Amino acid sequence: MRAAGPSLPRNDPRQYDDLAGEWWRPDGAFAMLHWLARARAALVPPATRPGALLVDLGCGAGLLAPHLTGKGYRHVGVDLTRSALAQAVAHGVTAVNGDATAVPLADGCADVVAAGELLEHVPDWRAAVAEACRLLRPGGLLVLDTLNDTALCRLVAVHLAERLPTVPRGIHDPRLFVDDRELLAECARHGVDLSVRGIRPGVPGLLRWLTHRALGGVTTSDRAPRIVPTGSTAVLYQGRGLRNG
Numbered sequence: 606m607r608a609a610g611p612s613l614p615r616n617d618p619r620q621y622d623d624l625a626g627e628w629w630r631p632d633g634a635f636a637m638l639h640w641l642a643r644a645r646a647a648l649v650p651p652a653t654r655p656g657a658l659l660v661d662l663g664c665g666a667g668l669l670a671p672h673l674t675g676k677g678y679r680h681v682g683v684d685l686t687r688s689a690l691a692q693a694v695a696h697g698v699t700a701v702n703g704d705a706t707a708v709p710l711a712d713g714c715a716d717v718v719a720a721g722e723l724l725e726h727v728p729d730w731r732a733a734v735a736e737a738c739r740l741l742r743p744g745g746l747l748v749l750d751t752l753n754d755t756a757l758c759r760l761v762a763v764h765l766a767e768r769l770p771t772v773p774r775g776i777h778d779p780r781l782f783v784d785d786r787e788l789l790a791e792c793a794r795h796g797v798d799l800s801v802r803g804i805r806p807g808v809p810g811l812l813r814w815l816t817h818r819a820l821g822g823v824t825t826s827d828r829a830p831r832i833v834p835t836g837s838t839a840v841l842y843q844g845r846g847l848r849n850g
């Protein structure tokens with residue numbers, strides 16, 4: 606196994622194979638993805654019909670799955686990384702190994718499409734947005750979170766966050782970060798009326814979590830910092846929108 610991060614180019618998907626053992630560790634390198642998955646799932650209402658489908662683009666190891674329990678969706682996850690998909694399957698996700706820019710699922714099949722921390726990893730994020738919108742049925746819901754294409758985001762998400770134990774080093778290529786206004790325009794072009802808001806981990810919870818972890822304590826999901834809204838979309842932001850028609 607390679608040392609994660611520095612031995613591979615930024616955003617190289619093989620990093621997820623090297624980090625496969627980290628996905629489900631609540632205090633592991635993907636800890637923040639757990640916090641974000643809970644916040645994303647909170648945007649998803651219970652299904653309104655039997656057999657409703659939620660397509661999770663770039664699902665990774667299926668961290669969204671526990672937060673959807675009881676909401677009534679079939680959870681289909683699409684991801685490039687087989688080692689992550691194998692873990693998603695173990696958490697009840699139906700896996701599709703493929704690219705979010707060319708998803709082998711029918712137009713309008715999804716009641717909900719989720720794209721959590723995906724777009725900032727896709728060289729052609731516009732193609733992934735087009736696919737997300739294509740998959741949604743009229744009235745279907747798109748939920749996503751991603752990183753903004755700003756100098757502040759490059760400072761916070763790359764230079765600062767990648768020094769913390771909650772974000773793997775080298776996982777982000779800041780050249781791929783997604784301008785929120787361009788994302789809104791792209792969604793509108795594909796019939797989804799997206800609204801966005803800035804989000805961040807709550808500071809007291811984050812400091813408690815980092816201290817507890819540094820002291821060697823066991824971190825559990827009930828100790829996880831909450832993701833809270835913030836006044837600016839300049840770093841991390843969440844989007845929610847319905848497909849017209």
Ligand SMILES: C[S@@+](CC[C@H](N)C(=O)[O-])C[C@H]1O[C@@H](n2cnc3c(N)ncnc32)[C@H](O)[C@@H]1O
Nearest residue numbers: 638663664665668684685686704705721722726
């Ligand atoms: C930061 S992880 C987020 C995983 C998951 N959404 C979560 O929040 O836990 C990004 C995921 O996107 C996947 N990915 C990156 N580019 C992709 C693409 N073009 N198509 C499908 N999956 C992709 C990676 O394999 C990885 O599992």
